[in-house]
Amino acid sequence: xxxxxxxxxxxxxxxxxxxxxxxxxxxxxxxxxxxxxxxxxxxxxxxxxxxxxxxxxxxxxxxxxxxxxxxxxxxxxxxxxxxxxxxxxxxxxxxxxxxxxxxxxxxxxxxxxxxxxxxxxxxxxxxxxxxxxxxxxxxxxxxxxxxxxxxxxxxxxxxxxxxxxxxxxxxxxxxxxxxxxxxxxxxxxx
Amino acid sequence: xxxxxxxxxxxxxxxxxxxxxxxxxxxxxxxxxxxxxxxxxxxxxxxxxxxxxxxxxxxxxxxxxxxxxxxxxxxxxxxxxxxxxxxxxxxxxxxxxxxxxxxxxxxxxxxxxxxxxxxxxxxxxxxxxxxxxxxxxxxxxxxxxxxxxxxxxxxxxxxxxxxxxxxxxxxxxxxxxxxxxxxxxxxxxxxxxxxxxxxxxxxxxxxxxxxxxxxxxxxxxxxxxxxxxxxxxxxxxx
Numbered sequence: 364x365x366x367x368x369x370x371x372x373x374x375x376x377x378x379x380x381x382x383x384x385x386x387x388x389x390x391x392x393x394x395x396x397x398x399x400x401x402x403x404x405x406x407x408x409x410x411x412x413x414x415x416x417x418x419x420x421x422x423x424x425x426x427x428x429x430x431x432x433x434x435x436x437x438x439x440x441x442x443x444x445x446x447x448x449x450x451x452x453x454x455x456x457x458x459x460x461x462x463x464x465x466x467x468x469x470x471x472x473x474x475x476x477x478x479x480x481x482x483x484x485x486x487x488x489x490x491x492x493x494x495x496x497x498x499x500x501x502x503x504x505x506x507x508x509x510x511x512x513x514x515x516x517x518x519x520x521x522x523x524x525x526x527x528x529x530x531x532x533x534x535x536x537x538x539x540x541x542x543x544x545x546x547x548x549x550x551x552x553x
Numbered sequence: 554x555x556x557x558x559x560x561x562x563x564x565x566x567x568x569x570x571x572x573x574x575x576x577x578x579x580x581x582x583x584x585x586x587x588x589x590x591x592x593x594x595x596x597x598x599x600x601x602x603x604x605x606x607x608x609x610x611x612x613x614x615x616x617x618x619x620x621x622x623x624x625x626x627x628x629x630x631x632x633x634x635x636x637x638x639x640x641x642x643x644x645x646x647x648x649x650x651x652x653x654x655x656x657x658x659x660x661x662x663x664x665x666x667x668x669x670x671x672x673x674x675x676x677x678x679x680x681x682x683x684x685x686x687x688x689x690x691x692x693x694x695x696x697x698x699x700x701x702x703x704x705x706x707x708x709x710x711x712x713x714x715x716x717x718x719x720x721x722x723x724x725x726x727x728x729x730x731x732x733x734x735x736x737x738x739x740x741x742x743x744x745x746x747x748x749x750x751x752x753x754x755x756x757x758x759x760x761x762x763x764x765x766x767x768x769x770x771x772x773x774x775x776x777x778x779x780x781x782x783x784x785x786x787x788x789x790x791x
Contacts, residue, residue: 383776394661395778401593405602423604427593431586489556490587493580512578513585545563545573552560 372446374399381444385437391514396437400430403448410452417459425462429454438515496547504540511537648764648789652756655782659687659719660746662712673704680712689716707739711747718754725754745777752783765790 373381376399384395404426411422429451436442442450497505507525510516516524522533559576562568594604645653662684680695693716696709705713714731717724732747732754752767768790771783 377775379775397593397596398778401596401600404597405600408602420604423602427590430593431590434589435582489580490583492556493584497584508577508581509585512581541574541577544577548577549560549563552556 372448373444374403374447376444376447378444381447385440388434388437389440389515391516393434396434400433400451403451404430407448407452407455411455411459415456415459421459421462422455425455425459426451428458435515492548492551495551496544499547500540500543504543507533507537508540508544646759648756648761648786649759651786651789652753655753656718656723656757660715660750662715673699673702677709680709684712684716687719689720692716693720705734705738707735707742710735710738711743714747714750718750723757725757729754729758745771745774745779748774749777749779749783752786756786761790 376384384399387394388396407426407429408419408422411417411425412419417425432454433442433447433451500508507521510521510524511518518530518533518537521527521537522530525533525536527533527536559568559572563573597603662681676695676698680692680699683689683692683695693713696705696713696716699705699709700713710731714728714735717728717731729751732751735743736747748767748770752764752771755761755764755767765787768783768787771777772780772787774780777783
């Protein structure tokens with residue numbers, strides 16, 4: 364027997380609408396995701412500020428981080444329909460608590476994999492170096508690397524988009540671009 | 554690991570492919586998260602959500618009070634003037650005013666498949682770029698080139714309809730024709746949007762019965778993003 368789920372917990376979405384939104388997101392159309400999630404941004408900030416006494420800018424940064432992670436998780440099909448609003452709030456809170464180095468740990472067992480903040484280790488200098496290397500790359504390589512690594516578009520679909528003859532040829536092209544980025548990146552390190 | 558440690562390993566030829574790929578993945582995530590975050594920040598600002606809360610000044614209470622009274626009075630005056638202008642001076646009916654307010658928020662076109670070297674794809678790419686920059690006349694010109702080559706698809710007709718609606722001198726009649734052509738080209742593509750925008754065009758043209766029919770389709774569609782807005786306009790029409 365199907366379980367009735369409160370739509371308010373899922374930004375007003377039904378399971379079908381959620382599936383459609385995920386599909387749209389994976390196809391590169393972020394309109395619905397942005398409309399829904401950004402409309403709840405302030406409410407999520409409010410929870411952090413009221414319940415956890417986060418400052419306004421801290422709450423803003425943590426919710427922004429959580430929304431970006433949520434986008435990534437949805438693109439990777441790692442988040443299921445159930446209680447999306449709680450996911451976002453929980454991620455924001457967890458981020459905030461880590462940030463202020465409190466000993467109080469939030470339970471993470473219900474959170475999907477891959478939401479740890481791996482970027483924390485990255486230095487600002489590395490990003491500046493990347494920007495410099497990136498600007499020297501060709502548009503086609505930029506598009507391909509962004510599509511594969513950030514927009515999480517599968518090679519099979521990329522082959523169709525790029526009009527390549529086979530998936531193997533797209534993979535080869537991606538490897539060449541990645542090597543090009545590697546060369547330019549380390550050349551830009553002073 | 555620090556950047557210079559990676560550099561050292563790279564220079565020594567011992568930085569493995571997988572290590573670099575993992576590093577590149579992290580860097581690209583951070584780079585594009587930053588860019589997307591900046592884009593969202595602008596959108597949030599448009600909704601009145603800012604990273605920094607409004608600063609409370611250190612002016613005297615009396616100055617603040619006088620300024621607050623003046624601000625409130627100015628707002629009331631503006632609202633009164635606006636209401637008078639909207640209802641007594643505007644040639645638009647209330648439903649047309651509602652439609653018009655939606656037409657002031659341009660639809661965001663999906664970048665779709667515009668990669669490629671041939672002239673058709675280039676024209677599509679230029680059309681999308683112009684559309685993103687709100688240069689609707691220019692965007693329309695590029696798409697007309699695609700159409701003249703007999704290569705127009707449903708998405709091209711749909712975008713042409715949008716351009717005709719958003720351009721400086723809107724042409725709602727031809728926008729409707731473009732939406733019909735889009736539907737004729739692919740009966741499934743953009744149907745929710747086409748019903749919605751057709752309704753807005755029909756309202757602006759005073760074709761209320763046709764608009765009503767399209768609004769009902771929007772409301773009935775589970776996938777439409779404009780159900781609530783459509784219901785509001787329909788309520789105003791009845």
